[in-house]
Amino acid sequence: MSHFLYWGKARQSENHQGDEFHLLQWHSLDVAACGYMLVMENRFNAAAIFAGLGLKDRQRAAEFFAWLLCWHDLGKFARLFQQKYTHEALDSGQRSVSNSRHHHTLTGMWLWQHHLSDAVAESIASPLSVRLRKRVLDRWLPVVIGHHGQPVSCENCHNDFLPKDIEAAQRFAREAHALFPSVALPQAWSEESWREQFLSQSWLISALVVLADWIGSGNHFFPWVAKDMPSEEYWSRSVAQAKNALRLLPAASDVAPFEGIDTLFPFITCPTPLQQKALELNISEPGPHLVILEDVTGAGKTEAALVLAHRLMTAGHARGLYIGLPTMATANAMYARMERAWLRLYRADSHPSLVLAHSARKLSAKFNASIWARELLPNESGDEAAAFEGCAAWFAQSPKKALLAETGVGTLDQALMAVMPFKHQNLRLLGLSDKILIADEIHSYDAYMSHLLEKLIEVRAASGNTTILLSATLSQIQRDRLAAAFYKGLNKPCAPPRLGLEDYPWVTHLHAQGIDGHRVATRPQVQRCVSIGWMEEEAACLNKIEKVAAEGGCIGWIRNSVDDAVCSYRELIRSGNIPEENIILFHSRFAFIDRAAIETKTLEWFGKEQAGHRAGKVIIATQVIQESVDIDLDYLISDLAPVDLLIQRAGRMQRHIRDKSGQLKLTGADERPAPRLDILAPPWQAQPDKTWLSSAMRNTSYVYPAHSRLWLTQRVLREQGEIRMPEAARLLIEAVYGEACEVPQGMQQSEEAAMGDYKSQRAIAANFEIHFEAGYALTSASQWVPDVATRLSEIMIDIWLAYDLPEGIQPYAQGENAWEMSALRVRQSWWNKHKTAFRLLTGDALERWRHAQRKNEAVVILLPGGYSPGEGLTGLDKER
Structure with missing residues (x-):
């Protein structure tokens, strides 16, 4: 035939x-x-x-x-x-x-x-x-x-x-x-x-x-x-x-020569000590490098990493870079920063692309506006559509293609997929090849993601690619594992040095010839001493908030659960002592359109340049504001959390020098009262029983099941009475996460459960990693399945908000990407508990909606009822 x-x-x-x-x-x-x-x-x-x-x-x-x-x-x-x-x-x-x-x-x-x-x-x-x-x-x-x-x-x-x-x-x-x-x-x-x-x-x-x-x-x-x-x-x-x-596919862009930090960042006239170290670090050793930058908030870690990345690119170690962040929100913020710098990495006659790589990238108006050559149509003369600053449309079509662009910002998940049996993971691996990977906030990852990050570092080292890691602080155990992963990729033995409590800020530089460690000085402007106060009742926290607001200060309370945040917000509204329009509630159970508006309002009230809107303002939030959100509160209250998170939360307070009225100052001392972090915690017990946390803070006990780590946090902060950075950074971290930590008998069950969970998470991650030495074959992974995940967290449910109108089912949001802007995600357990409180789209109407929106699995809540732009998704029960 x-x-x-x-x-x-x-x-x-x-x-x-x-x-x-x-x-x-x-x-x-x-x-x-x-x-x-x-x-x-x-x-x-x-x-x-x-x-x-x-x-x-x-x-x-x-x-x-x-x-x-x-x-x-x-x-x-x-x-x-x-x-x-x-x-x-x-x-x-x-x-x-x-x-x-x-x-x-x-x-x-x-x-x-x-x-x-x-x-x-x-x-x-x-x-x-x-x-x-x-x-x-x-x-x-x-x-x-x-x-x-x-x-x-x-x-x-x-x-x-x-x-x-x-x-x-x-x-x-x-x-x-x-x-x-x-x-x-x-x-x-x-x-x-x-x-x-x-x-x-x-x-x-x-x-x-x-x-x-x-x-x-x-x-x-x-x-x-x-x-x-x-x-x-x-x-x-x-x-x-x-x-x-x-x-x-635009041709690869030529890297520009590195001519100093001011070529990348014209606003930097005097480099921070960390940035100066990035300018001086010896990168002459051939082969891959792993650089770990540990320093306090405000030390300019991002700029230091980009300076180092550009130097490495100029030296021939890479032709591009990807910055991986913990969340989509932090990725969006970093994308906005990179917009001002990425073109300076390449020669003026090049047309590099800057891509935003995460699942909700199309909801970013800035990124969508940057896409060029949506249809690169040929014609008889051979001319191309005019290229301009932004991202070529081909890279923006799919997250699978996104990492192929010269420069990218997104979630670290997009990079982790390269070493897991995801469909088309090979494209992500190719996209990361010949690039510097910058992973920020690496201390924020759990045992599961940390293991996957180590695998990614190993694979990158084996293929000759360089990685830069950023963190406020790492424990000795974390640093040892990262170093071991790098040298495993090089097939070399590893003996990381033991760092003392005074070795901070610190730059760890690993390469084929060995490990170099560098102590870095700290600018006086970012040295911080935050005193610690303790509160045992929620009522005391509410009273302080009302007092600060009445005196014209701005204050926040970071709660560990959405339900607790909603309850505290309602209590403040119910008291009537603070105008409702002066209070923001910020958590994860808002539709995209409302969450974006809340984030914008938060920055308008508490951002670096803001002063006139600050007086008497209050924000009740969850963990969504504890990292990479540049807000500057006068006072802060936090629920008890692990010490590294409390350090991060303390960084949301008095970040910039201001006078008494809240105006920014270029020089001199901050005129506000000395910073103080008040922590809501159970009454201190030197010999606690197993109900020490759960009896006093039930929701916190669910969010942070390693109760022994919270007890160790309370112990060391009571002993120190303050968070002094950078001097006490190592002491605080090792007192909670160090190998020598001992917990009382009442915490042994929690400690054993925490250690079991830690080992279990790492084992699950190991089961999902690819063994690249087997080559491109099914035997390279234990299973190639669609339900592999980059995060080992509780199953999340996707929910869309809608109105049942005479003209049909209409999205909650209006405008471009209306259905996507009407969506949110909640935990499966929360949904199972509360779903009967909502009116849902069902039957044939739901099937027609799923078919029209191409959603095989979908939950559609019909409004009104159970959701508001001020409180988010709470259900019909006004008390919870």
């Missing part, structure tokens, strides 16, 4: 270019042409990757990759696949009697193993024996055929072919060989050392295969062709189309 009777792409809508369908061999050559051009133009280091595997001649490497890509859709020759679309010009004769519905990647592997590998091995040029040629090809083909986001099984492949289908595939294989007669397998490819190198590089090659397939499937640049023509003629045509299609 002729292979011209097999389709590869077929009409799914009226809006397409060319014929009714696209022949399979033409689609295969389109993808091959895209791979050819990726190597010829060295996109995403494609030529360098093949050079590292022995194909140093770029033309030869490009032809080999193109030849390989001809086999990527072999499974589509299967009769069961061909039966998915019928056309009078195609063969519609004998149908398969099989009832199987195997994916075409599996059937493609069967076809290769049983009917193509021997013939191809015999025909291809090589000094190797036919047996060794077949062995080499059997390593390459799974990388190419498994192009749908995860490796393909070689053991569970299936026969869904009729004899004439196999004959058609064999005929196409002969034509592909005729197109690339110079393709050969080098002698070195049979050596064990090459095999090990290939296994590590197979992950990046698999990503290049995905890119070639995606680009080659674009109907705009590759109109469908259903007619016969000589393969040489179509190949020439396809190469020209591929060269045009690759214009969707």
